[in-house]
Amino acid sequence: TKKFRCFVRYLFLVIVAIIGLIPFILIVLTSIKTTVDALAMPPKWIFTPTLQNYQNLIASIDFLKSIKNSLIIGVGATIAATGLGITTSYTLTRFRFKGDKAFSYFILALRIVPPITFVIPYFLIWRSLKLADTYFSMITMYVTLVLPLLIWMIRSFFAEIPYEIEEAAMVDGCTRWQTLRYVLIPTVIPGIMASATLSFIFVWNEFMFALLNTGRNTRTLPIEIYNSLGYYQLDWAKLSSSAVIAIIPVIIIIALTQKYIIRGLTMGAVKG
Numbered sequence: 488t489k490k491f492r493c494f495v496r497y498l499f500l501v502i503v504a505i506i507g508l509i510p511f512i513l514i515v516l517t518s519i520k521t522t523v524d525a526l527a528m529p530p531k532w533i534f535t536p537t538l539q540n541y542q543n544l545i546a547s548i549d550f551l552k553s554i555k556n557s558l559i560i561g562v563g564a565t566i567a568a569t570g571l572g573i574t575t576s577y578t579l580t581r582f583r584f585k586g587d588k589a590f591s592y593f594i595l596a597l598r599i600v601p602p603i604t605f606v607i608p609y610f611l612i613w614r615s616l617k618l619a620d621t622y623f624s625m626i627t628m629y630v631t632l633v634l635p636l637l638i639w640m641i642r643s644f645f646a647e648i649p650y651e652i653e654e655a656a657m658v659d660g661c662t663r664w665q666t667l668r669y670v671l672i673p674t675v676i677p678g679i680m681a682s683a684t685l686s687f688i689f690v691w692n693e694f695m696f697a698l699l700n701t702g703r704n705t706r707t708l709p710i711e712i713y714n715s716l717g718y719y720q721l722d723w724a725k726l727s728s729s730a731v732i733a734i735i736p737v738i739i740i741i742a743l744t745q746k747y748i749i750r751g752l753t754m755g756a757v758k759g
Contacts, residue, residue: 511734517727525724540728550729553711557691558736559622560707564629565687569679571630572637577667579638580645581653591642598635603695605632610699620702628696633686640685644678645671680747688737708733 517525519536544550579591609628610619618624648671656666672679694709701710712729715722 514727514730517723518731519728520724522722522724525722525727540724541732543725544728544732549706550711553706553708554732556622556701556705557708560625560629560705561687561690563622563626564633564690565683567626568630568633568637568686569683571634572641572682573667573672573679575634575638576641576645577671579642581650594635594638597631598639602632606696606699609696613700619700620704622705625697625700625705625707628700629690629693632693632696633689636689637682637686640682641675641679644675648674677747680744684740684744684747687740691733691737 518540519538520531520534521537521539524531524534575594579587613619613621613624613628616624652670652674653663653666656670657663661669692709693707694713697707697710698713701707706714708729712726712733715725715729
């Protein structure tokens with residue numbers, strides 16, 4: 488019957504959701520264990536919870552500084568890349584010039600190339616320019632990494648808007664910049680927010696480039712967590728609490744932009 492099929496469908500979705508949440512649940516449970524309980528084999532499921540791990544992290548100046556660095560670099564790179572992505576995407580969809588298609592595919596090729604290819608060149612460039620371990624170098628580097636994704640995503644949203652809407656706005660006296668600012672951007676803001684959110688998550692979690700290009704001044708949260716690994720023994724309780732704290736900003740941003748992400752990822756999926 489229809490009700491039975493509906494029940495089976497929702498039951499399947501609940502099971503999938505629970506399976507997906509198991510790693511996060513285990514991390515949270517481990518983060519409120521003592522070091523001894525976290526290392527116990529077999530794992531302890533009944534234990535006295537403690538917040539000492541979180542208190543130690545909050546009291547750590549280096550850990551707090553790494554969170555600040557990640558926020559500054561992540562937000563700065565996302566805002567800069569989104570601004571460039573909007574203008575570049577608009578140019579590629581509304582203007583025709585010699586080599587425009589080749590330029591578009593060149594941007595896409597930058598996304599296809601394995602990121603590790605650029606690690607050493609960036610390392611040498613920042614050292615030669617004496618910009619190593621600075622916010623400017625990190626933000627610039629991440630802008631170049633996420634810009635191809637932003638351009639191609641936002642470009643697809645602009646392409647869905649009929650050009651007649653722009654013509655009507657310009658007939659009413661709007662300049663091309665005003666048309667972009669007051670007509671097109673508000674129309675595709677869900678797509679822009681979805682693209683920007685994905686870019687921020689990438690920068691927030693990025694490890695490889697940060698490992699070689701950050702130092703004491705700009706060390707990000709993934710590098711700080713990596714540096715807390717012991718040579719002879721892993722403090723699973725400390726690592727788990729660090730992971731939980733690292734996940735919180737991403738959860739907050741996704742919660743705030745959820746409606747934009749859903750609308751943005753489904754824009755253009757249905758045409759009527």
